[in-house]
Amino acid sequence: MTETFIHPQAIVEKGATIGPSTRVWAFAHILAGAVIGRDCDICDHVFIENQVKVGDRVTIKCGVQLWDGVTLEDDVFVGPNATFTNDRFPRSKHYLDPYPQTVVRQGASIGANATILPGLTIGREAMVGAGAVVTRDVPDRAIVAGVPARIVGYVGAHRRPQVSLADYAALGEGVYDTGVRGVKVYRQKEIRDLRGCLSVGEFASSLPFLPRRYYVIYGVPSREVRGEHAHKTLHQFLVCLAGQCALVVDDGERREEIVLCSPTVGVYTPPMIWGVQYKFSPDAVLLVLASDPYDADDYIREYDEFLVMLATHRSALTS
Ligand code: TYD
Numbered sequence: 001m002t003e004t005f006i007h008p009q010a011i012v013e014k015g016a017t018i019g020p021s022t023r024v025w026a027f028a029h030i031l032a033g034a035v036i037g038r039d040c041d042i043c044d045h046v047f048i049e050n051q052v053k054v055g056d057r058v059t060i061k062c063g064v065q066l067w068d069g070v071t072l073e074d075d076v077f078v079g080p081n082a083t084f085t086n087d088r089f090p091r092s093k094h095y096l097d098p099y100p101q102t103v104v105r106q107g108a109s110i111g112a113n114a115t116i117l118p119g120l121t122i123g124r125e126a127m128v129g130a131g132a133v134v135t136r137d138v139p140d141r142a143i144v145a146g147v148p149a150r151i152v153g154y155v156g157a158h159r160r161p162q163v164s165l166a167d168y169a170a171l172g173e174g175v176y177d178t179g180v181r182g183v184k185v186y187r188q189k190e191i192r193d194l195r196g197c198l199s200v201g202e203f204a205s206s207l208p209f210l211p212r213r214y215y216v217i218y219g220v221p222s223r224e225v226r227g228e229h230a231h232k233t234l235h236q237f238l239v240c241l242a243g244q245c246a247l248v249v250d251d252g253e254r255r256e257e258i259v260l261c262s263p264t265v266g267v268y269t270p271p272m273i274w275g276v277q278y279k280f281s282p283d284a285v286l287l288v289l290a291s292d293p294y295d296a297d298d299y300i301r302e303y304d305e306f307l308v309m310l311a312t313h314r315s316a317l318t319s
Pocket residue numbers: 213215217225226227228229293294
């Protein structure tokens with residue numbers, strides 16, 4: 001079916017653009033300037049203002065208002081009674097020009113009754129939990145929950161059972177593959193005696209490269225997220241010397257979350273792996289050994305750019 005369906009009790013103002021196969025249900029009201037794509041579901045009691053763009057295959061459940069400045073990209077889901085805002089300091093009869101732009105990127109979902117503050121970007125395929133109050137941009141594929149919303153996970157990043165907290169003690173000395181291309185978990189030698197514990201790795205016999213730099217991450221305020229980038233040529237080796245933190249490693253196809261909570265365990269990440277570090281305990285001290293001096297040009301900071309570079313990299317290898 002390619003025909004647009006407008007319920008007889010809906011109000012679609014003259015001039016509004018509604019794409020083919022889109023269904024607008026009862027008591028929805030769409031203002032003249034709104035642009036809505038194809039195959040969308042606009043459920044009962046949705047209100048859409050003029051400066052609003054909605055992509056294709058978007059679902060907007062009952063009781064949602066999209067104010068001027070809101071853009072929903074393709075395949076977005078907005079749960080019932082989720083609330084958008086477009087003024088950080090609203091006063092009666094005061095109007096902004098222009099309104100802050102709120103963008104919900106492709107494939108993201110917003111849970112029922114969540115509130116999105118003005119001018120934020122909800123990343124591609126991100127998941128906002130029901131009732132969350134989102135006060136900051138949400139990175140691509142992040143799962144956020146709570147008030148204020150915090151990152152609690154990444155879509156598709158499954159924790160590896162063999163490196164979970166409980167299993168660390170059981171891991172014997174050795175190098176373990178992960179499901180992510182080239183990323184390896186190193187369980188280093190540990191010597192325990194009455195005087196305490198000692199853990200050691202030797203370059204380059206038991207460690208994957210010769211480092212030319214180290215840096216240490218510590219004092220991370222609760223639940224902050226670091227990383228969110230890949231490196232073009234840099235090799236890194238990460239060891240959590242105290243406390244604990246979680247790493248998400250992603251090769252563009254597979255994604256895993258690894259909890260680091262022992263100075264005897266290191267994670268090796270080769271170039272072209274997207275990495276995130278988060279869930280730092282207050283006492284966490286993360287040591288990172290790096291194969292080269294700091295070079296800002298070695299960073300890839302946009303996930304989309306990372307995917308494009310990976311595709312180019314692969315086609316160069318196969319041609
Ligand atoms: P960045 O790598 O962006 O941190 P993270 O990935 O943990 O969020 O670095 C933060 C800042 O520190 C940035 O201004 C660059 C600087 N920096 C150096 O000067 N040298 C280094 O070796 C590193 C890793 C960072």
